[in-house]
Amino acid sequence: MIKLYGHELSGNCHKVRLFLSLLNLEYEWLKVDLMKGEHKSPEFLSLNSFGQVPVLVDGDTTVVDAQAILVYLARCYGGDQWLPLDAVSLSQIVRWLSTTAGEVRQGPESARLYYLFNATNINIDRISISIELPRKQNLFLRNLINI
Numbered sequence: 001m002i003k004l005y006g007h008e009l010s011g012n013c014h015k016v017r018l019f020l021s022l023l024n025l026e027y028e029w030l031k032v033d034l035m036k037g038e039h040k041s042p043e044f045l046s047l048n049s050f051g052q053v054p055v056l057v058d059g060d061t062t063v064v065d066a067q068a069i070l071v072y073l074a075r076c077y078g079g080d081q082w083l084p085l086d087a088v089s090l091s092q093i094v095r096w097l098s099t100t101a102g103e104v105r106q107g108p109e110s111a112r113l114y115y116l117f118n119a120t121n122i123n124i125d126r127i128s129i130s131i132e133l134p135r136k137q138n139l140f141l142r143n144l145i146n147i
């Protein structure tokens with residue numbers, strides 16, 4: 001059975017869980033407690049030397065990184081429906097995978113970390129400007145993450 005290492009508060013893990021459910025795939029959920037630093041343990045680092053979740057293990061195959069996992073699952077289990085290979089479709093899919101790891105991460109995810117998890121190393125003003133939100137950037141971000 002597929003194993004997914006992750007944490008329930010991780011947006012990157014959520015993407016993978018959502019797609020597994022859309023594909024009706026059963027999997028074993030293995031919680032990696034980020035708060036306790038389990039993602040930096042030698043055992044976990046042997047799965048992903050970056051020390052990050054999500055990590056998916058499918059038989060002999062280990063895939064790290066949410067976007068890579070989505071592509072893997074789409075190719076293995078989704079037929080052509082989720083990942084058509086013609087040049088235009090594929091480029092559009094990569095564009096949005098890239099956006100989730102870029103703009104979405106720089107915006108909503110950083111706001112969530114800043115406001116909900118007190119990640120004070122994040123410069124929230126700079127992030128708001130860098131993703132070019134038009135007005136009242138912080139208010140927009142706060143509304144987006146519902147606080």
Ligand SMILES: N[C@@H](CCC(=O)N[C@@H](CS)C(=O)NCC(=O)O)C(=O)O
Pocket residue numbers: 010011012013034039051052053054064065066067101
């Ligand atoms: N590029 C990776 C990033 C994964 C990532 O940043 N995961 C976070 C949780 S959402 C994590 O494990 N953070 C712990 C750390 O970086 O030390 C992906 O898209 O999956």
